[in-house]
Every structure is written in C-alpha cells, then in structure tokens.
Amino acid sequence: MPDWRTVQLHEVADIRVSNVDKKAVASELPVKLCNYMDVYGNDYIRADLPFMEATATAAEIERFGVRRGDVMITKDSETPDDIGIPSVVLDDIEGLVCGYHLAQLRPREAMVDPTYLSKQLSLPETSAYFAQRATGSTRYGLSTRTIAQTPIRLAPLVEQQRIAAILTSLDAAIEATEALIEKHQQIKAGLMHDLLTRGVADGGSLRRSALEAPDLYLPTKIGLVPVGWEVTGLQAKQRGTDKWIRTGPFGSSLKGEHWVVEGCPVVTIGSLGEGVFDEHELLFVGERDAARLAEFRLKLGDVVFSRVADVGRSVVVRQENVGWIMSSNLMRIAVDTSQVRPDFLQMLLAGDPRVKAQIRAKVNSGGREVANSEILGQLLFAWPPVDEQERIIVRVQSIEAPIRLDQDRLRKLRMQKQGLMQDLLTGKVPVRAD
Missing domain, CATH: 3.90.220.20 (DNA methylase specificity domains)
Structure with missing residues (x-):
C-alpha cells in the first residue's frame, strides 16, 4: 500500500462539539435533533429516522446543522467502550441539528470519503485509542484535542470510494437480514403476549381469554391472571x-x-x-x-x-x-x-x-x-406452575427456530464485515479502484 498514509483526523475533517440540548425554549427555532442514541444505534443517519423535536438558536443551527456527508461520533458515555461510535449522514435532512454528547465531523471530501472515514473510526484500534484516552470516573468523555489527533489511515480517494461501496453493500445485506428477523420477531411477540397472559392448558392449547371464560381468571395488582398463577x-x-x-x-x-x-x-x-x-x-x-x-x-x-x-x-x-x-x-x-x-x-x-x-x-x-x-x-x-412454564417455553421455542437461522446468517455477515473492514481499511488486501 505505497500510496497510503496516516494522518490525524483534524487534517481531513472539521470538528465541532455540540452543546444543543433537548430542552424546548419558546424563543428558539424548532429543529429536529440528532441525539446520542440515533448515532449509537445506527451506522447510517437517514431521513426516515424518528428524530426528536426540539429547539435551537439561529447561531446553533448555523454551527451544528447537519449535512449529508457529516460523520457523527458519541463524545461521552457512562462506559469507555461506548465512546467514539460513528455514524455517517446519507441524506440531506431539513432542520436536523447535532445534539449534545456528540461530536460532528465534516469531512473535506476532496481528501476523504465520508463513509470511508466513518468505517475507519469503527476499527478496533480506533475504539481502543478513544477508550484509552477517555477521561472521567463515573462518566467518560473525549476532549476535542483527543478527537482531533485520532490517527486515520488514508488511502487514495478512488480506493476509499471503492472500499466504502463494498462495505456499504455488505451493510445493506445485514440490514435486510435484520428486517427479516424483525418481521419474525413481531409474529413471535404476538404469540408471546397470548402465552404470557393466558398460558397453556393441560392439553397444550391456549387457555380461553378472559372475555370468553372470565371464570378462568382472577383479578390481581397487575390485572387478570389465570387461576392457579x-x-x-x-x-x-x-x-x-x-x-x-x-x-x-x-x-x-x-x-x-x-x-x-x-x-x-x-x-x-x-x-x-x-x-x-x-x-x-x-x-x-x-x-x-x-x-x-x-x-x-x-x-x-x-x-x-x-x-x-x-x-x-x-x-x-x-x-x-x-x-x-x-x-x-x-x-x-x-x-x-x-x-x-x-x-x-x-x-x-x-x-x-x-x-x-x-x-x-x-x-x-x-x-x-x-x-x-x-x-x-x-x-x-x-x-404459572413450573409445568405450565415449561409448556409455554416449548411453544415459544418452536417459533424461534427460523429466527435462530436468520440470526446465525446475520452473525456470519457481521463476521464477514469485520474481516473485510480489517483487510480493506488497513490496506492488507488491496482493492481495484475501477
């Protein structure tokens, strides 16, 4: 990788640490707030995320307004391993502002591809860099200087873009599998609701509901439960x-x-x-x-x-x-x-x-x-009595089998992603720029 070099983050991106909180102030302007969990829970920030409604001053909107291509990282947390988690903004999202507990990175796109930068910040060695330099006792944080000095491996731009495309494609397969799991989980949730509120009779069928057979239930502090529970x-x-x-x-x-x-x-x-x-x-x-x-x-x-x-x-x-x-x-x-x-x-x-x-x-x-x-x-x-607990467990586990298969596929995809990230983002395995 003769054309690769290592730079500090401030050389390829502008860094801003947000102070926009969640409070709504009547004298301020309404905004959408990109907050900690939006970044922590998503590799990509898209327009369809359910952003919090908040307010900000005109100056805050000017300074911390989010643009397509921005990269956000979690700046502080209760544990060091939750610091420095990145997410890249894929859409132009009107009225979106970077919230408190986050740092906003604006890549210089003539030097670094935003998705490539986000993936570089996801590497284990970068996470270790953040964790080792985080300060605090009950809550840990990163200084602007520490963020600015983060080492970044920089490939030629066309190679960065190819690496970003490969990893984005793999992320799409991961997201599709996650969506399938979510669909099956919703089916499971409906069955579990019935099983955990009505139980399973001796014959293995769901107990009739309280509307159908009120004599099978007793009132308690948490509502009706089957007799014998x-x-x-x-x-x-x-x-x-x-x-x-x-x-x-x-x-x-x-x-x-x-x-x-x-x-x-x-x-x-x-x-x-x-x-x-x-x-x-x-x-x-x-x-x-x-x-x-x-x-x-x-x-x-x-x-x-x-x-x-x-x-x-x-x-x-x-x-x-x-x-x-x-x-x-x-x-x-x-x-x-x-x-x-x-x-x-x-x-x-x-x-x-x-x-x-x-x-x-x-x-x-x-x-x-x-x-x-x-x-x-x-x-x-x-x-319920232990024998009924076991009947409920058996029923739930019977619908978990396809979910487990999808989860296994998801784990394999994630392992493949981890391996590819290590190979591609370190230059260990070269990619063709065409």
Missing part, C-alpha cells in the same frame, strides 16, 4: 443464599486499558442480543483482571439484564457462558429453578406487556433510561 416479585423466587440480583462493576473497573485480544469474555450491552449472546460483540480481559472481577462472573441459569438504554433486553446463561464477566451496564438475576425456569423469566422481561409497562413507569429518563436493583425489586410478575 401466583403474583410476586423477583426476591420471592431468589436462588438459595445467592444475592438474587447483582449489578456489574463500576465503569472504572473496566477501561480500555484492560481489554485484550484473547482472554475471559466480557458481556457488554452490545453483545446482549435478542435472547442470545452475540459472541461477535464480546470483549476480553486477561487472567489477572478476570480474577479481580470474579464476583461478576456469570453462573448457569443466571438471567443477564440490560439496565440502561433498551431496559429489559435479557439473555439466559447457558453452560458455555459460565464464567463470563458482565460489564457495568448489566445486571444478573438468580432465581430458584425449582420455582421459576430462567427461560420463562427471560420471556417475561422481554415480552410480558405488564412487566414492560412497570419498567417504563419506573426507570429514570435522563437521556438514557436506567434501571437499578431497587426498581427491579418493585416489579411484580405472574408465575
């Missing part, structure tokens, strides 16, 4: 002498300096998939750090629970996951499996409308929703 909190179902819930370590216990290429897996929010761990998103710590964090190791049957952002997303720990370590944005719940099947609890957290309504009503809203052990201790759950 119990309504309690999680603490009543805790596992032996184990603490029934534990929060992950403080963010300062897991920093960028602790990550290694191979070692003990660490589960982060990014690796918490829809009922399964996404091993592609795992991070790793060495033996010494794993021993230091032993109290946060996962045990068989634990339910790992997201306590921020998508609160309620959860996964059951299988034998192959035992000993993994959870990160600061997660909790693990330990239940007595003679009373509650972990898979059933995971289904309640992920799909019971009564549980989800309680979570929404109780979590804090300060930019990102946050749950804690006190909030989880206040939640009420409807528990």
